[in-house]
Amino acid sequence: MIVGQRKINLTPWAFLALPLTFYLIWVIAPVVQTIGYSLTDYDGVTFDAAFIGLENFRLLFTDRIFWTALANNVRWLIFFALLPIPIGLGLAMLLNQGYQGSHFFRTVLFLPMTLSFVIIGQIWGWIYLPRAGALNTLLEFIGMSGFTRPWLSDPGTVTYSLIAAGTWRQIPYVMILYLAGLQSVPTDLVEAAMIDGASWWQRFVRVVIPMLLPSTVVAVSISIIDSLRAFDIVFVMTRGGPFNQSQVLANFMYIEAFNNYRMGYGAAIAVIQFAVTFTFIYLYVNYTMKREQAR
Template identity: 40%
Template sequence: MANNTAAPWQKGSALVYALFLALPVGLFCLFYIYPVLETFVLAFQRWDGLSPRRVDVGLGNFMALLRDGRFHHSLLNNLRWLVFYVLAPTGLGLALALLANSLLFGRGLAKFVYFLPYTLPPVAVAAIWRWLYEPSAGLITRVLDEIGLGFLAQNWIGDPAIVTYSLMVSAAWWSVGFSFIVFFAGLQNLPRECLEAARIDGASSWQTFTKVTFPLLWPSTAVALGMSSVDAMRLFDIVWAMTAGGPAYASDVLATQMFDVAFGRLKMGEASAIAVCMLFVSAAVILPFIVYMARRVEEASNDQ
């Protein structure tokens, strides 16, 4: 008959494990789980963040958002950023990875140069591009003046019609390094026999890329596109540091509106409702994409 009684040293080990886990689990619940639950509760209340009294308003905060033109514009901007992040940084990262992988010399330097911007904090990136975009003495304006194209100079982040696209350029310069390093790592791990077989069969460079290289890069593509989608929906730092959502809320996204409503207008309930909407919109946009990409990665793995 088996003896199920645990040895004393085993009981002591279990206690040690529990004590070591208690602190991180407690901190996770305190600083993550509790704020998330509190946000859902606040979304149905009116509170200024200071007074001890909260007023239940039911769906009032959400109904106010449905009537708020600023919320509609912020949501539309987030969807624009989603399309941009999926196409531009990911495509540029793939192109740069292919270029660096084709170099016989200087791959290390290429990796350093392409990935360097991504190591900068977003606030530093914002400071650099605010200087570049300065309408009277910024580098872009001065270069255009020097080459005789001064008429093309714009108030890059002061014009509501182009401010979002100007911010996208700065975000692409910063974020392309992540996609580059993901694709470059994927290219380094491609099975060489498949590429050699394509060359022996007489495939052109384009045929090799479309029929062999790119299908084998689906795992890297899933990572790059998935992270880009998440970044687009939680975008805050670059937009807030460069324009604070202006001018006239033209560059607002959901996160900047939420921050302004919460700490600028002290409407914690309405800001929490924006946060809840961000969660569900992000889930509705990103989860189907993740499921689709996971299936494609599984199919690519089974085909190898």
């Protein structure tokens, strides 16, 4: 087919027609629509939503729950970037030495990745139970009764308790990424450094870490994007409580939109969540596209 001067190849578009239509209806259009809703007072029940400009955002910025949720999301982000990366790398280095049984250890460590967040939330709820909970009874057993507390109803510990449950699943994921990355570190390069008299630490910092840069970029950006998406664990374990102390944007949005029928307001929360995530999505997509181009 010829449009103007340009010849358009129709075959790829014929193949893309169905997937793109699906994507357009259920993913792309909704993103645009949500931005639209965020500028209205849509309540999800009546159809005549009024355009109210940036009123939702103005309200949001004076909403204390919003700031608590945002601060908690920053906590999730910091811990998801700081904990799983070094621990995952350490475990990958440990299991990459080729000892017998490494495969078994890897399998066990990886099991949490197969669980639904709902189940993770339930099991970790038993760990944090005030009286019979695994954590408190362990602390009592080792003579540290002073540290016991109701982990999920203490405003000071609740968010960190949820993050710990999340990292139990995230660390193995990062470990797997690094294990794959380590396959691409050429052994002769490491051996050459060894012959040159480089110590273990020098080899690790000068050879291995730079070679693992691609894995690190992926692991960090995915962990950050995941930390900003945290929903199920919070929803199942605390619903954001006590008194919104463990609230995160994703859960706050759900409650406002679907429990309080403030869809316009909820959309505004989603837009903020999206805006925060966008930087990291942009970095990841950009990086991936460059790698794809290189193939």
